[in-house]
Amino acid sequence: MHFDLNFPVTASVPPGSSVQPKKNKGKQPQQLSSIAFTPAQIKAIEARLDVLEHLGYNVVAFNQTIHKKIDPKTHVNILDGLLTQLRARPGVVFLKRLTIVLDEDSEKGFGLANANTSLVEPYDLIALLPTTSATFSLACLTHSLPSPLTAHIIALPLTLPRLPFHLKHTLVRTAIKNGAVFEINYAGAIGRESDGSGDGGTNTKRNWWAAAREVVRVTKGKSIVVSGGVASEADYRGPKDIVNLITLLDLAQHLAHDASTVVPKSLILRAQARKTYRAVLSEPRLVIPEVTKVPSVQPTKDDENSRDIVNSPQTSHPNPTSTLPQSDHPILRDPLGSKKRPCAEDDPESTTNGCVNSKTGEVALTEGESSRKNKKKRGK
Structure with a gap:
């Protein structure tokens, strides 16, 4: 079973749907009335899904990206309407993912609060893309803990000329211990921008290779998930090609294979427990084992005879050695x-x-x- 947990989608916003009201200019803009996908966008998404299905992918996660924070007044889930317009594909599972890009404006709070649990609950996966040192520390230490707002994936801007923060071993180990994974999108390896950063082309490839190698070094190849993050069907690669690509980052062959199979599967299983209290998968149930009766063995005649011989008093010859002749x-x-x-x-x-x-x-x-x-x- 192969996974692609980053299938980016963008929707067209109808004009005038988020217009600032004339009165009370200081207030927040009104909530978007509707998010629609044009027939051309639906056709392009179907074409990309056809390629993924042909390459052997079984689980695809549609990714909705928002910037700064989750605003209850402006946030709209665009993936619910998209899934109803797509063609059913037997053998392919569709997931919904929310990625929040964290910058300097979102350091004080980016909406992952208990008040916004209802907005986050429809999504199967939650990912954070930190762009500063403070947001990276917050993502590793706080939002990777088990809770209804757990961030399962920590994405990194690998196509930038340089990572905006230092990958500290303590932060990375804490995030891995809490169950979070670090995502590497192979779109940067072919000159595409998976996170909307970088200038594309040769510089993007060079930056991606340097940053991805650093991620593998710090994590020691553990808790790494490889996703696509590409927006064109011509840029998709097969699972075996991805394994060969990741091995060039000084990653062992079996770890490179697990990055696109085993690690995503365990990640999805943990994400299912996010909607329960303290990430408990189900309510514990006490099971009292039944007492099984061991059938008693009836003694045979030979056993009774041997028991009589053993228990009989030795009165005739108390000392067997004394009965022997002295010679x-x-x-x-x-x-x-x-x-x-x-x-x-x-x-x-x-x-x-x-x-x-x-x-x-x-x-x-x-x-x-x-x-x-x-x-x-x-x-x-």
């Missing part, structure tokens, strides 16, 4: 506990070498002991 004992002990070997059978009357007579039970003296005994007798 069969390999080693006999005297009262003092010294080991004495039995005398030879051919000479039972032998009284040498300290052996034991098996018949009389007398201990024979050794040659040294017998000589000392004879000397004592002579001395007397």
